Amino acid sequence: MAELTLLEAINDCFHVELGRDPNVMILGEDVGRAGGVFRATAGLRDRFGPDRCFDTPLAEAGIMGAAVGLCMAGWRPVCEMQYDAFSYPSLDQLITHVGRYHWRTGGKMRFPITVRMPYGGGVRAPELHDDSPEAYYVHTPGVKVAIPSTPGDAKGLLAAAIRSDDPVVLFEPKLHYRTMRGEVPEGEHVVELGKARLAREGTDVSLVAYGSMVPLCEQVADELDGECSCEVLDVRTLKPLDEDALLATAAKTGRVVVVQEAPRTAGYGAELAAVLAEKAMLDLRGPVLRVTGYDVPYPYWQIEDAYMPSTQRVANAVRKLLEY
Amino acid sequence: FGDGATSEGAFHEGANFAAVMQAPLILFCNNNQWAISTPITAQTRAEALVDKAVGYGIPGIRVDGGDVLAVYEATREAVGRARTGGGPTMVEAVTYRAAPHATADDPSAYIDLERVEEEKRNECVGRYARYLVRLGVLSDSQAEEIKAEAQETMRRGIAEAEAEPPADVSLVFEHAHVEPLPSFEDDLEELRGG
Numbered sequence: 001m002a003e004l005t006l007l008e009a010i011n012d013c014f015h016v017e018l019g020r021d022p023n024v025m026i027l028g029e030d031v032g033r034a035g036g037v038f039r040a041t042a043g044l045r046d047r048f049g050p051d052r053c054f055d056t057p058l059a060e061a062g063i064m065g066a067a068v069g070l071c072m073a074g075w076r077p078v079c080e081m082q083y084d085a086f087s088y089p090s091l092d093q094l095i096t097h098v099g100r101y102h103w104r105t106g107g108k109m110r111f112p113i114t115v116r117m118p119y120g121g122g123v124r125a126p127e128l129h130d131d132s133p134e135a136y137y138v139h140t141p142g143v144k145v146a147i148p149s150t151p152g153d154a155k156g157l158l159a160a161a162i163r164s165d166d167p168v169v170l171f172e173p174k175l176h177y178r179t180m181r182g183e184v185p186e187g188e189h190v191v192e193l194g195k196a197r198l199a200r201e202g203t204d205v206s207l208v209a210y211g212s213m214v215p216l217c218e219q220v221a222d223e224l225d226g227e228c229s230c231e232v233l234d235v236r237t238l239k240p241l242d243e244d245a246l247l248a249t250a251a252k253t254g255r256v257v258v259v260q261e262a263p264r265t266a267g268y269g270a271e272l273a274a275v276l277a278e279k280a281m282l283d284l285r286g287p288v289l290r291v292t293g294y295d296v297p298y299p300y301w302q303i304e305d306a307y308m309p310s311t312q313r314v315a316n317a318v319r320k321l322l323e324y
Numbered sequence: 325f326g327d328g329a330t331s332e333g334a335f336h337e338g339a340n341f342a343a344v345m346q347a348p349l350i351l352f353c354n355n356n357q358w359a360i361s362t363p364i365t366a367q368t369r370a371e372a373l374v375d376k377a378v379g380y381g382i383p384g385i386r387v388d389g390g391d392v393l394a395v396y397e398a399t400r401e402a403v404g405r406a407r408t409g410g411g412p413t414m415v416e417a418v419t420y421r422a423a424p425h426a427t428a429d430d431p432s433a434y435i436d437l438e439r440v441e442e443e444k445r446n447e448c449v450g451r452y453a454r455y456l457v458r459l460g461v462l463s464d465s466q467a468e469e470i471k472a473e474a475q476e477t478m479r480r481g482i483a484e485a486e487a488e489p490p491a492d493v494s495l496v497f498e499h500a501h502v503e504p505l506p507s508f509e510d511d512l513e514e515l516r517g518g
Contacts (some may be wrong), residue, residue: 057344062337093334107499142500165502194506240505 004184007177009151010040010116013158014078016188018048021076024162026053027063028080037082038118038177060086064093064115068101071111078162081117084171085128091136098167099142114161118174119147120212120261122308124301131298132211132262137169138239138271144168145238146193149214151182153236156191164193173212180215193237196245202231205318206249208272209259210235213309217259220314228322238268246272247280254285255321259309264292286324289317325352328359330373339412343380348406350399351377351414354389356421361434374416382412389417390446422447 004012018024026041032055035042044053056063060081067077081087094115101111121130138145144166148154154172161168199214200221207217207230214234221230233249235241250256256276258269273288291309299307329335330353342349353373357364370376377384383405387398395417402413420443424431431440456462493515497508 057337057340059337059340061334062341065334065338066341089333102502103499105499107502110502144501240507243506 001183002186003181004151005178006148006151006154006172006180006182007038007040009155009182009184010158010172011042011044012184012186013155013162013189014041014044015047017159017162018044018052020188021162023074024076024078025051025070026078026080027056027066027070029056029058029063029082031055031080036080038174041080060088060090061093064090064098067113067115068093068097068111071101071113072109076112076114076162078114078116081115083129084117084119084131084133087115087117087133094137094143094167094169095140099140101142102166103142110165111167112162112165113167114158114164114170115167116158116161116170116172118177119171120173120175121298121304122175122212124304127298127300130304132171132260132293134171134238135262135267138268142167144193144240145171146236147171147173147211147238148191148236149173149176149199149209149211149234151180152184152189153191153197153234155184156189157193157236159188159190160193163190168193171211175212176215191236194240194242196236196242197234198231198245198249199234200230200232202229202253204228204230204253205255205257205321206231206233206253207257207259207314207318208233208235208246208249210238210268211261213259213261216309216311217314220311220318223311224315224318228318230318235272241271241275243275243279246275247283250276250280251283254283255318255324256284257289257291257314257317257321259291259314261293261308263295264290265295267292286321289321291317325354326359327353327355327357327364327367327373328362329353330376331367339376339380339382339414342412343382346409346411348409349412350402350406351382351412352399352402353414353416354419355416356389356419358421358425358431358435360425360429361431372416374414377414380412380414382414384414384416386416386418389419390448390451392448392452419448420446 026044030037031041032045032050032053041053063079067079070077098111098113101109120132134145137143146157146161146168148157158170161170200218202221205228207220209217217232221232224230231249231253233245258272260267260269269290269292273290276288291313293307339351355373359367372386374384374386385398387394389395398415402415405413422440422444453462453467457464494512497504497512
């Protein structure tokens, strides 16, 4: 077992998966010669050759569209979108083709595409380098979505995505790329899609989150220790959602706070709240509260801390629910 | 793809990608000079769509889309190039749309109907048949036989498709995923009236 950063875990996964299956290949901007702007694909072009890890023109729709064609030729492409918001030009290809081609061909063709991108803010970056676009992807039929919060899960979920015959989109919390270290199993390591992770056990309030919001919730749990016992559920796969895990934590504590970095309206938190309202109504003592980003473009770095959900805002929500 | 499609960003990105990757691709543009009600002159300032090929660094061929043998030759050149590692070719086959875009379209609102009638005479199947008859390779009766056979095939195909039983509602969920979402089971049960 090694201790790796989130980024190192992703790179490790690639070495294992490209070594294991000759049909797995990576395409994206700067992924080959430079090993990726975050070095996530470092060493792969040298080890496996330019056909297995190649640099595309600056064209996200082209990357996504080319992946569809590559699948038809028997490849298992992993597309890197250099940053979250850079993926927007590829959304048409995702919605129109990636998500529906298997259906369109009556199941005759498969599209084992993995799309991965660094997402989220808190890194003092300019605009369009800090978005949380997961809702657009979750809402696309035919597409599955997962978001790791630990290095081990970054490797495991990426492996699961690559091995899945369905299109899977992964969002990697760039805030923790280099700052979070964790135990990462060596060699083949797969974390099954559709399974949440109980990051912390508790009895009074459930904090439900994903990505960089999970460590934030763990911090809140620490800070409130003594005042109340917080359970932290790491959703991990947004679609398909591990409903059993979500309903179990709601039944246990009766109080749920959902934390998401993305803007509030129609974010993934709303989906979680709806599922809880539908299926856990009688278990809940109080409303499902959401702590989210605001319905604004992600602000410039000098005030981004005001936008990001903070431990204070989450703790406020917890205390409000404790009144029920 | 048609003339209108060349304005889409995806066309540009795909062509550029294919050129950079030297993909064995033929970019075949059926330029019938109309995108519903938009004439080619409102689609591009380029004199010919095939001019775009220069921008991607690939060869382009412009051909009379109503001439079966000319199109065959142009395609053969492109296929040969692709098969021998020469990369993509853009083929622009120029025709003229002689029917409405779709059943809900009424071209009389925007098209010169006299021009349409004129262009109908260039229609490729009739043109090719007349050529073959002139050559003595095809007789009038053979031409009639081929036409009747084609229509019969079409009618039979339609009848077969219409005779198929109505689809089961499970088709709504089938093939949405290779590994279905857990929610599909409940959804299907609900749909069946459970």
